[in-house]
Amino acid sequence: MRTMSSALGTPRFTSHAHCARKSSSSIPARTCGCPKRSRVKNLLINRERVFYHVGQCFRKNPRMGEPLPSPIPPQDEPQQAALHTPISEHPVHKVFLGPSGLRAGWRLLLYLAVVATMYLLVGAVVYYLPELGIRGVRIDLIVEIGRLVFVVGIPTLLMARIEGRPIGCYGLPGRSAFGKLFWAGAAWGLAALTVLMLCMHWAGVFDFGSVVLHGGRLIKFAAFWAFLFLLVGLQEELLVRGYPQHVLTEALGFWPAAVVGSLAFGGIHFWNPGENWIGLAGAALIGLFFCLTLRRTGNLWFAVGFHASWDWGESFLYSVPDSGAKSPGHLLSSSFHGSPWLTGGSVGPEGSVFLFLVIALIWVAFDRMYRQAKYC
Numbered sequence: 001m002r003t004m005s006s007a008l009g010t011p012r013f014t015s016h017a018h019c020a021r022k023s024s025s026s027i028p029a030r031t032c033g034c035p036k037r038s039r040v041k042n043l044l045i046n047r048e049r050v051f052y053h054v055g056q057c058f059r060k061n062p063r064m065g066e067p068l069p070s071p072i073p074p075q076d077e078p079q080q081a082a083l084h085t086p087i088s089e090h091p092v093h094k095v096f097l098g099p100s101g102l103r104a105g106w107r108l109l110l111y112l113a114v115v116a117t118m119y120l121l122v123g124a125v126v127y128y129l130p131e132l133g134i135r136g137v138r139i140d141l142i143v144e145i146g147r148l149v150f151v152v153g154i155p156t157l158l159m160a161r162i163e164g165r166p167i168g169c170y171g172l173p174g175r176s177a178f179g180k181l182f183w184a185g186a187a188w189g190l191a192a193l194t195v196l197m198l199c200m201h202w203a204g205v206f207d208f209g210s211v212v213l214h215g216g217r218l219i220k221f222a223a224f225w226a227f228l229f230l231l232v233g234l235q236e237e238l239l240v241r242g243y244p245q246h247v248l249t250e251a252l253g254f255w256p257a258a259v260v261g262s263l264a265f266g267g268i269h270f271w272n273p274g275e276n277w278i279g280l281a282g283a284a285l286i287g288l289f290f291c292l293t294l295r296r297t298g299n300l301w302f303a304v305g306f307h308a309s310w311d312w313g314e315s316f317l318y319s320v321p322d323s324g325a326k327s328p329g330h331l332l333s334s335s336f337h338g339s340p341w342l343t344g345g346s347v348g349p350e351g352s353v354f355l356f357l358v359i360a361l362i363w364v365a366f367d368r369m370y371r372q373a374k375y376c
Helices: 077-083 089-094 106-125 139-164 180-202 214-241 241-250 254-272 277-297 299-317 352-371
Strands: 005-006 012-015 052-053 055-061
Touching: 012 180, 055 299, 055 352, 106 139, 106 241, 180 299, 180 352, 214 241, 214 254, 214 277, 214 299, 241 254, 254 277, 277 352
Parallel strands: none
Antiparallel strands: 005 012, 052 055
16 A cells, blocks of 8 residues: 655655655655555454554554453342342332332321311310300301311322322312312302202292392301302312322222212211201212312312302302201291102202202213313
């Protein structure tokens, strides 16, 4: 191979014989030829192993000077097995921990334990309120605020911190607060209750009576009961269909979790004064309908609006017992007469067989209007 060398401005071709390594010429070649094939077996030469002469200095590829990695000392087999054994495979850990951390059942028990503790604390405080001169509907307001903040709010916030989620993931996202879903639910609740009362009126077992509140008292009680039943709706929906629905859905799936939660919702009403089995069944079914609204809307704001307006309509607007309790400061002097199967007896409209017809109607109507499932 020939290369060109320039000395004193005159180009001259040189060969291997004139290379600086083999010649004593005063004008050595600056670049030695790089043979493409070796003289042994005529094979290609690895260029990374070739030395080059640059600037009268020899240097080689840096990779040739790198030290070889030191061999890893062998380890005993029992030690290697111990290193590769996951901690979660321990029998005790399997009881409490799953692939995603603390198992769903233990998280639900922790939530319920905190709820029960807070419920007892709120009850202890309320017990001494009459001694402070607080009575009547003021106690009802304090009870509902205490339950919302302490019995429901603190346990839900605690579980959100444990799971590393925003509290809005449990059904009440702040960005949708009192938005169109809430007001749509309020309209649906009032309309459904109106249909129920009209059915009872047409059956001849309910009379609307006359208006007994006027002026400032009407506005005061209307606003008071609206605010109180808003607290009730927030509290009960978040308590039953908030975190419990979330964690049971993770363990069982949505609809099995909805059935469990709805049965629990019906059972909560067992301690209401004057409750009967029709009222308990009706509460469980309306709870299942609220689960449908959660499934189709993606949050609980529709259910909160429905729940609040339904209770407000019973207690204030139509002035009938709400789950066995009749509130003071109602609008009408309404009355029932006839069979308890139709009137609901001491329970009120929620104990009437007409309730099942209304639930079926609103279920079909809601299913037609809200078809896409958004809760996951």
